[in-house]
Amino acid sequence: MANVKRSPWLLHYDGSSCNGCDIEVLASLTPVYDAERFGVMNTGDPMQADIFLITGGVNTQNKDTVKQLYDQMPRPKVVVAVGVCACTGGIFKDCYNILGGADTVIPVDIYVPGCAARPQAIIDGIVQAVELFEQRSKEHDEMVRNQKKGSEVA
Amino acid sequence: MNMILRVVLYIVLAPIIGGLLEGIDRKISARMQRRVGPPILQPFYDVKKLFKKQVIIVSRSQTFGLIPYFFLMVLTGAMFFAGMDILMCFFVMSTAATALYFAAMVTSSPYATIGANRELIQMMAYEPAVLLTCVGFYLAEGTFNVSEIAASDRTDILFMPGFFVAFVFILTIKMRKSPFDTSTSHHMHQELVKGLTTEMGARNLAIFQVTEWYENVFLMGVVGLYLVNSNPMSIIWAIICIMAVYFLEILIDNTSARMKWQDMMKITWIFTLFTAGVNLLVLMLVK
Numbered sequence: 289m290a291n292v293k294r295s296p297w298l299l300h301y302d303g304s305s306c307n308g309c310d311i312e313v314l315a316s317l318t319p320v321y322d323a324e325r326f327g328v329m330n331t332g333d334p335m336q337a338d339i340f341l342i343t344g345g346v347n348t349q350n351k352d353t354v355k356q357l358y359d360q361m362p363r364p365k366v367v368v369a370v371g372v373c374a375c376t377g378g379i380f381k382d383c384y385n386i387l388g389g390a391d392t393v394i395p396v397d398i399y400v401p402g403c404a405a406r407p408q409a410i411i412d413g414i415v416q417a418v419e420l421f422e423q424r425s426k427e428h429d430e431m432v433r434n435q436k437k438g439s440e441v442a
Numbered sequence: 443m444n445m446i447l448r449v450v451l452y453i454v455l456a457p458i459i460g461g462l463l464e465g466i467d468r469k470i471s472a473r474m475q476r477r478v479g480p481p482i483l484q485p486f487y488d489v490k491k492l493f494k495k496q497v498i499i500v501s502r503s504q505t506f507g508l509i510p511y512f513f514l515m516v517l518t519g520a521m522f523f524a525g526m527d528i529l530m531c532f533f534v535m536s537t538a539a540t541a542l543y544f545a546a547m548v549t550s551s552p553y554a555t556i557g558a559n560r561e562l563i564q565m566m567a568y569e570p571a572v573l574l575t576c577v578g579f580y581l582a583e584g585t586f587n588v589s590e591i592a593a594s595d596r597t598d599i600l601f602m603p604g605f606f607v608a609f610v611f612i613l614t615i616k617m618r619k620s621p622f623d624t625s626t627s628h629h630m631h632q633e634l635v636k637g638l639t640t641e642m643g644a645r646n647l648a649i650f651q652v653t654e655w656y657e658n659v660f661l662m663g664v665v666g667l668y669l670v671n672s673n674p675m676s677i678i679w680a681i682i683c684i685m686a687v688y689f690l691e692i693l694i695d696n697t698s699a700r701m702k703w704q705d706m707m708k709i710t711w712i713f714t715l716f717t718a719g720v721n722l723l724v725l726m727l728v729k
Contacts, residue, residue: 295488322477324468327484333636335498335643338491362496362644425494 295327296418299337301357303390304380305344308404309371313341316407316414323411326418334360339417340367340394341410345377347385351393358394364424366417368398370410375399445524445589452523452659453516460655461485463662467692474696485651492648500549500641507545508646512653514538519660525589528667529576535660539565542638542650549641557637561625563703568612571714575664578605578718581725592670599668599683604721606668608714610687615710616661618654619691621701622710662688 302310316323317330331337334357346354358367369390372378377388390396397420400413465482472479481487499505518535522528539561546558576586582601583591591598599606615622626637634640642650665687666680701709 295484295491297488319476322472322479324472324480325478327480327487331636333640333643335500335641336492336636336639336647338495360498362498364495425491428496429494 294418294422295329295338296414296421297329297331297336297338298341298414299332299334299339299357299361300330300341301343301354303342303344303350303354303374304347304386305371305373306404309343309374309402312404312407313343313370313410316410321407321411323414326411326415328414335362337361338365338421339414340365341370341414342367342374342390342396343370345373345380346387346390346393347383348387349385351387354390354393364421364428366398366421366424367394367396368400368413368417369396370400370413371405372401372403375401378403448523448525449520452519456516456519456659457652457655460652460657460659461489463658463688464655467688470689470692471696474692485655489648489651492644492651495644497644497646500551503548504545504641505646507541507543507548508642508649508653510541511538511545512649512656514541515653515656515660519656519663522588522660522663525587525592527586528579528588528591528664529573529586531588531660532572532576535657536565536569538653546638546641551641553635553640554638557625557634557640560703561638563707564615564622564625567622567707567710568615568714570711571608571612571718574714574718574722575605575609578602578721578725579667581722588667591667593672595672597669597671597676601725602668602721604717604719604724608718609664609668610690611714611717612710613661613665613687614691614694615706617658617691619695621694621698622706623700624703624706 300310300313314330315321317328334340338361340358340361342354358365367390369375373380374390374396377386380386381388387393398413398417400409402409405413462482464485465480468484469479469482514534515538518531518538521534522531543558543561546554546561549555579591579598579602580586582596582598583594585591618626624637626634626639636642639647639650662684665684666677669680669683670676
């Protein structure tokens with residue numbers, strides 16, 4: 289990972305978690321773990337984000353927000369569910385207002401389990417997400433090229 | 443011929459130097475926070491990625507505002523390095539900043555609108571010092587012409603230290619550094635999401651980024667102008683001075699917290715008008 293030419297910008301959204309995973313997500317940006325050495329930037333703007341980090345389960349109130357944030361992100365994009373709540377609903381699974389994990393609303397690519405997920409695990413998840421992002425970028429470029437060809441023919 | 447060469451060199455090299463400066467900025471900032479930091483070429487990776495992402499357009503007129511911002515900023519630097527009127531350079535720069543304001547305003551997003559309003563307030567804060575800089579150069583050299591200022595025998599900073607301090611002070615605002623980063627909210631503070639740039643994604647953000655690099659190289663050129671004289675050795679001193687000023691900006695960025703715009707206005711006006719004003723009086727009396 290030492291000299292990768294990548295620039296993953298994160299959008300971090302807290303569903304209905306206990307905040308434990310959020311603190312760990314921010315911890316992975318601190319001097320001890322320093323996710324910025326991989327070019328990771330924590331942006332609050334879905335328009336500029338590449339990787340959607342979601343912590344906590346999805347409930348009836350925030351399902352539209354999660355979906356909207358996902359839709360606002362330009363392609364190519366990758367979704368990472370951090371913590372067991374975002375993966376399956378976790379300890380809150382049987383609550384009357386919880387729909388379940390993030391994948392009940394949006395397609396999730398990478399699951400990072402843990403309660404709370406450790407910074408090492410989160411960074412590992414991000415690194416995997418970056419690889420997937422790279423692959424999606426190639427597919428996206430290919431698609432754009434094909435579209436251009438198609439419009440020329442038409 | 444020499445003039446054309448300088449302009450071409452500026453247009454070609456400014457984004458490279460500007461990008462490297464930003465990379466060094468991020469690396470030094472990381473070291474100041476005891477982190478490893480991203481590779482120095484990271485800003486280039488970012489821009490390359492931004493150009494490749496899907497373009498989601500919030501408002502078509504946003505691009506219409508950004509393109510003049512880009513071209514006018516390139517024109518500012520080109521005029522400066524061609525050795526034209528420094529007053530005119532700063533007027534064109536202000537026009538470019540206004541185009542950016544419109545680019546943010548047309549999206550009618552609340553965050554971008556507040557960011558744009560704050561950008562206007564920032565312009566109001568730094569504009570007197572910018573104009574005073576031009577006046578200072580005129581008083582010291584008797585000309586507004588950059589090539590004549592650069593070719594004279596005097597080292598301007600000896601005649602206008604007050605103007606220099608005022609200019610370095612407003613550089614913090616111009617470069618959108620803490621404590622004056624109210625319009626874009628850099629780094630982790632995101633009360634305005636991304637302020638001015640909230641609705642800029644993909645290609646538009648890349649244009650904004652590259653324009654900032656052009657702008658920084660131009661501003662650093664003005665810092666250099668304070669030291670450059672007819673002696674070619676002075677260029678080396680100018681480069682050393684530019685690096686020192688840039689380091690100082692990074693240091694200020696990393697050691698200060700955000701300021702309210704009211705305080706920014708007060709402090710900037712009082713400080714720059716005082717330092718530049720005293721210098722102005724001295725220059726006028728000595729003459």
